[in-house]
Amino acid sequence: xxxxxxxALLMIACTAYSQENNKTSNKIIRLEKAAxxxxxxxxxxxxxELSAKNVTYFDPMLNKRMDGKERLAEYYRxxxxxxxxxxxxxxxxxxxxxxxxxxLTFNLDSYVGKSVRRWNCTEVYRKxxxxxxxxxxxxxxxxxxxxxx
Amino acid sequence: xxxxxxxALLMIACTAYSQENNKTSNKIIRLEKAAxxxxxxxxxxxxxELSAKNVTYFDPMLNKRMDGKERLAEYYRxxxxxxxxxxxxxxxxxxxxxxxxxxLTFNLDSYVGKSVRRWNCTEVYRKxxxxxxxxxxxxxxxxxxxxxx
Numbered sequence: 001x002x003x004x005x006x007x008a009l010l011m012i013a014c015t016a017y018s019q020e021n022n023k024t025s026n027k028i029i030r031l032e033k034a035a036x037x038x039x040x041x042x043x044x045x046x047x048x049e050l051s052a053k054n055v056t057y058f059d060p061m062l063n064k065r066m067d068g069k070e071r072l073a074e075y076y077r078x079x080x081x082x083x084x085x086x087x088x089x090x091x092x093x094x095x096x097x098x099x100x101x102x103x104l105t106f107n108l109d110s111y112v113g114k115s116v117r118r119w120n121c122t123e124v125y126r127k128x129x130x131x132x133x134x135x136x137x138x139x140x141x142x143x144x145x146x147x148x149x
Numbered sequence: 150x151x152x153x154x155x156x157a158l159l160m161i162a163c164t165a166y167s168q169e170n171n172k173t174s175n176k177i178i179r180l181e182k183a184a185x186x187x188x189x190x191x192x193x194x195x196x197x198e199l200s201a202k203n204v205t206y207f208d209p210m211l212n213k214r215m216d217g218k219e220r221l222a223e224y225y226r227x228x229x230x231x232x233x234x235x236x237x238x239x240x241x242x243x244x245x246x247x248x249x250x251x252x253l254t255f256n257l258d259s260y261v262g263k264s265v266r267r268w269n270c271t272e273v274y275r276k277x278x279x280x281x282x283x284x285x286x287x288x289x290x291x292x293x294x295x296x297x298x
Contacts, residue, residue, distance in 0.1 A: 054245070064241075064292070094205060098249045101247045101249075105207070120288065141207065141209065144210065144212055147295060
């Protein structure tokens, strides 16, 4: 009988843990999609609002990692209103999380008219003191880029 | 007097926290460099031993994110003994850490003879039950690649 009770308690704990993890995953994917959809409509502020002050950042247009939200804001500012992505497909998003940090990874197909740009994306989120999640690291890269010889 | 004692205690706590953070940073950079140096001498097992079972992985040769250490081992196996990097420069490594997760980012110049390949790298580490740190996510991409038109 004791064993049965222990087993039941273990099952309840596992279910609660898994539900909590799912909740975090869903929340983070929701945050990312909301920022991405604003970006696709020309609004760079979705990602800026979601980024922490000490964010670190890679994309394939940069010579080196960029550090800090202020520099990222300067870098994004000229793009405001200039991006028009007609549709996107977020492929197989996956969240690997601890209590206070989480890494979201996915592939992205980004359509402008008939042409498609394919991306690899890594976003590291950290839970802030006010319990909101912010991006502390972003890495965008082209999926299997064809290089100049 | 009370204020002075409180201030001193706060300073001690801050110093201890910062020292702990530095310790984690140094440990993670050391782990990464050791794996990288084995890689540069043709041994893919350094990175494999450092990767967790559930690792997720991007590099610019792949069509999509790769999931799991077993698949990564299959992917790396044919490279064993075939990589000969003559020198590397790890540029500005930075660790952003919580108690149980940490993201290491750096730029890498990788020399083969006189040619250099420039990389952006993200490694997400997670502390395991036995207190060792393992990579749960890797993202390698080319720095500012020149694309075919």
